[in-house]
Amino acid sequence: xxxxxxxxxxxxxxxxxxxxxxxxxxxxxxxxxxxxxxxxxxxxxxxxxxxxxxxxxxxxxxxxxxxxxxxxxxxxxxxxxxxxxxxxxxxxxxxxxxxxxxxxxxxxxxxxxxxxxxxxxxxxxxxxxxxxxxxxxxxxxxxxxxxxxxxxxxxxxxxxxxxxxxxxxxxxxxxxxxxxxxxxxxxxxxxxxxxxxxxxxxxxxxxxxxxxxxxxxxxxxxxxxxxxxxxxxxxxxxxxxxxxxxxxxxxxxxxxxxxxxxxxxxxxxxxxxxxxxxxxxxxxxxxxxxxxxxxxxxxxxxxxxxxxxxxxxxxxxxxxxxxxxxxxxxxxxxxxxxxxxxxxxxxxxxxxxxxxxxxxx
Numbered sequence: 001x002x003x004x005x006x007x008x009x010x011x012x013x014x015x016x017x018x019x020x021x022x023x024x025x026x027x028x029x030x031x032x033x034x035x036x037x038x039x040x041x042x043x044x045x046x047x048x049x050x051x052x053x054x055x056x057x058x059x060x061x062x063x064x065x066x067x068x069x070x071x072x073x074x075x076x077x078x079x080x081x082x083x084x085x086x087x088x089x090x091x092x093x094x095x096x097x098x099x100x101x102x103x104x105x106x107x108x109x110x111x112x113x114x115x116x117x118x119x120x121x122x123x124x125x126x127x128x129x130x131x132x133x134x135x136x137x138x139x140x141x142x143x144x145x146x147x148x149x150x151x152x153x154x155x156x157x158x159x160x161x162x163x164x165x166x167x168x169x170x171x172x173x174x175x176x177x178x179x180x181x182x183x184x185x186x187x188x189x190x191x192x193x194x195x196x197x198x199x200x201x202x203x204x205x206x207x208x209x210x211x212x213x214x215x216x217x218x219x220x221x222x223x224x225x226x227x228x229x230x231x232x233x234x235x236x237x238x239x240x241x242x243x244x245x246x247x248x249x250x251x252x253x254x255x256x257x258x259x260x261x262x263x264x265x266x267x268x269x270x271x272x273x274x275x276x277x278x279x280x281x282x283x284x285x286x287x288x289x290x291x292x293x294x295x296x297x298x299x300x301x302x303x304x305x306x307x308x309x310x311x312x313x314x315x316x317x318x319x320x321x322x323x324x325x326x327x328x329x330x331x332x333x334x335x336x337x338x339x340x341x342x343x344x345x346x347x348x349x350x351x352x353x354x355x356x357x358x359x360x361x
Contacts (some may be wrong), residue, residue: 001033001035001358001359002034002037002090003029003034003037004039004083004085004086004090005036005037005039006040006076006079006083006090006091006092007072007079007093007115008038008040008095009041009044009100010022010040010044010049010235011026011040011057011059012054013049013235013260014214015203016203016234017173017281017284017285020097020133020284020355021117021173021174023280024174024176024347025354026038027055027056028347028348028351029053029351029355030041030055030056031350032325032355032357033157034355035037035058035060036057036058037060037061038058038059039060039075039079039082040062040337041062041075042061042062045061046288050272051061060259061076062077063078064078064124064140067126068129068234072095072097073097073100073101075098076098077143077177078102080105080110081108081350083105083110083189084105089358089361090109090112090361091111091112092113092114092115093113093114093115093141094114094117095120095122096119096120096134096137096141098137099114099132099137099145100136100142101114102140102141102144102145106144108148109361111146112144112147113145113146113149113357113361114141114148114356115150115166116138116144116148116149116158116159116313117281117282118279118282118303118311118331119134119140119155119158119279119283120134121135122207122314123205123207124145124306125206125207125239127303131177137162138162139162143165147357147361148165148167149168149169149170149354150170150171150301151170151172151173152170153170154303155281156168156170159361171280171353171354171355171357173282173287173350174289174345174346175287175290175342175345175347175350176347176351177268177291178288178291180264181268182264182268184269185265186262186266190253191253192253192269194239195269195335196206196224196226196271197226197253197269197271198227198228198271198273198327199224199228199266199267199270200227200229200276201230201266201288201313202229202277204238204240206278207277207278207279208277208278209276209277209278209318210229210276212276212318212320213323214227214229214247215250215252215348216323216326217327218250222328226249226251226252227251228252228266229247229252229253229255230258230266231257232256232257267288267292267294268292270292271331272294272295272297272327272330272331273294273295275289275297275304275319276298276299276323277304278300280304282301282327285327286304290338290340290342293339293340295339296313296338297323297326297327297330298313298314298315299316299317299318300314300316300317301317308342312329
């Protein structure tokens with residue numbers, strides 16, 4: 001089956017939850033015999049990832065303006081035209097912004113699968129007009145996609161209640177079982193010691209709540225511990241600039257966007273992982289932290305409330321006092337690794353579920 005994938009910035013090694021999702025999923029589907037092409041946004045293609053294919057997946061680079069308000073919609077429009085030209089059996093659109101063009105794809109005769117990764121209109125970075133467009137994208141995807149995939153029960157309930165779409169397929173994000181790093185060269189280069197730092201990972205956007213974490217950690221100043229934030233901004237703006245300035249002033253270690261061995265080392269030797277988000281779909285970065293058996297502390301938004309996490313792992317979203325108290329409590333506990341049931345988040349199982357959705361078409 002010929003599958004064309006749109007809505008993602010691209011793969012491999014491009015920052016973002018949807019991007020990580022696609023990087024794990026589509027090589028598995030290609031290995032199952034599908035002819036998969038991931039359409040990448042040209043503005044994210046660098047000399048380091050300028051490839052024709054990745055693990056059996058074809059990569060097609062198509063123009064996208066590096067402007068967050070129009071980047072996704074312009075690129076998705078061109079990706080749909082490409083999918084029509086190559087006679088794709090299935091066009092798989094990721095995220096509700098790109099899903100705005102689902103009716104256009106259907107008018108061109110394409111069969112569309114839409115994966116809803118979360119209500120992006122809740123993100124603080126968008127203005128009122130952008131949020132209206134994103135809500136419209138959610139509506140167009142829910143009503144006109146041939147098949148809809150949701151990555152959490154929270155999103156499934158949104159589609160049932162708002163659009164009466166009761167046949168969406170609940171297919172979670174996944175995580176690989178890692179091999180923890182034995183080396184410490186990278187963390188040593190950052191001035192860190194094993195089990196003596198608190199780790200956060202993600203894009204520098206307001207809804208991740210990293211500024212709240214920096215302030216809470218600075219006020220607490222747990223003896224012997226440092227705070228590390230791995231990530232960066234896709235589009236430098238007032239928030240990301242102010243966050244970096246705040247972090248530098250408070251002695252926070254900023255690594256920039258990293259993947260592979262460096263990120264593996266950071267996860268392997270962290271004392272505690274913290275995710276202070278105001279908004280998520282089903283955070284892959286949290287699943288990654290759990291796969292390293294790290295103690296975690298996360299905001300109590302519905303998307304973070306995984307069945308394998310006890311109540312002790314949550315703090316009140318947006319409440320700096322609650323976060324500070326929870327940090328102190330977690331760091332005072334015994335320094336031990338945890339055991340989590342991650343069986344629902346197996347990428348091979350997820351690939352088989354998505355394959356079944358394609359065959360429904």
